[in-house]
Structure formats: structure tokens, C-alpha cells
Amino acid sequence: MTPLTLFLAKLIGAYALIMSAWMLVRRDVALQMIESVSREPVAIAFVGMMRLVIGLAIVIGHDIWSDTAAALVSLIGWITLISGFLTLFLPPQTVRDIFSRMAYEKRYPVFALISFALGGALLIAGFSA
Template identity: 45%
Template sequence: MSPTTLYLAKLMGAYSLFAAAWLMWRREAALGLVDRISNDPVFESMIGTLRLSVGLAIVLGHNRWGGVLEALVSLVGWIALMSGIATMFLPTGTLRRAIVWMRFREKLSLYALISSLLGAALFIGGVTA
């Protein structure tokens, strides 16, 4: 396993675990941030730019699909890249409609659980490989 894969797995895993904890412990702040971002074209563009940058960095530096951990790291990179492109170039309000469609407010605990499971898998994979 490459050192890049292990580093990115630990980084993404730790970030996902912290994000999940933040979603649960600071629920109102998280919902307020999501509302603010999804209702402001400037914030929406900024988030798209950040997603694009992170996705490009991962895809250009780590586009490996040989093992489960490598594939998971690469998949997260491609998802970040595609969501960044979509957020930047789809019409304003698309992000807001996606959040409503996902029922983010009602299913916040589920999304936090998914984030924590993904984070745990990545972090443990990165530490134990």
C-alpha cells in the first residue's frame, strides 16, 4: 500500500469522524450553515470551488483502484471532483433543491452515521494497513 493512500485514508477518515461529531453535537449550527450556503450563490460557488480543489488534488495525486482502501480513497476524490463541478456549473439553487430532496434536516442523524462509518473505515484502514 502506498504512503499516499495511507495518508489520505487517515486524513479523510479523521475529517469524516470530526464532521459527523460536529453534525450531531452542533446540529443547529450545521443546519444553519447548510441553509446559509444553499441560499447564497456566493457561498454556493465557494463550496463548489473547494470541492473541486479537493477532488482534483485527490484524483491527480491518487487515482488508484487496486485494493479496497485505494478504491475508497479514489472514489471519495472523484465524488468531491464531480460534486464540485456540479455545484459550480449547475444553475443557482440546484444545491438547495438537492438538500431539500435529501431531506437533510430530517435525516441529519443518518448522514452523520454514514459519515462516521465511512470515516471509521478509512481511518482504521489507513492505520492498520
């Protein structure tokens, strides 16, 4: 594993683990934040910009598919880049509709637990190499 893969696995893993734990502990605040952001076109654009820049940084710096951890980091980069691009260029109502179809509030624990598992796996990969 390259030093960059190790760094990104630790960074993304820690972020995912911390945020998913926060989501599970502070569900009310997280859902309120998501609802508030999804109603504001400027906030949607800002989220799209942040996703785009983070995705670009990962894809430009780490488009490596040589092992499982590297491929996972690269996949996260591509997903982040594509979602940022779509968030910026789709009409805000379309973004809200997509979010609504995800039934986020209903499936909230599933999203949080997937993030928790992904974060844990990346942290283990990053610190055990």
C-alpha cells in the same frame, strides 16, 4: 497500500470522523450553517470551488483502485470532483432544489452516521496497515 493511500485514508478518515461527531453534537449550528450557505450563490460557488480543488487533488494524485481502502479514497476523490463541478456549473436554484430533495434535515442523523462509519473505516485502514 501506498504511502499516499495511507496518508489520504488517515486525512479523509479523521476529517469525516471529526466532522460527523461535530454534526451530531452541534446539530443546530450545522443545520443553520447548511441553510445559510444554501441561500447564498457566492457561498455555493465557494463550496463548489473547494470541492473541485480537493477532488482534483485526490483524482490527479491518487487514482488507485488496487485494494478496498485505495478504491474508497479514489471514489471519494471522484465524487468530490464531480460534486464540485456540478455545484459550480448548475444554477444556484438547482443546487438548492437538489439539497431540498435530499431532505437533509429529516435524514440528518443518517448522513452523520454514514460519515462517522466511513471516517472510522478509513482511519482503521490507514493506521492498521
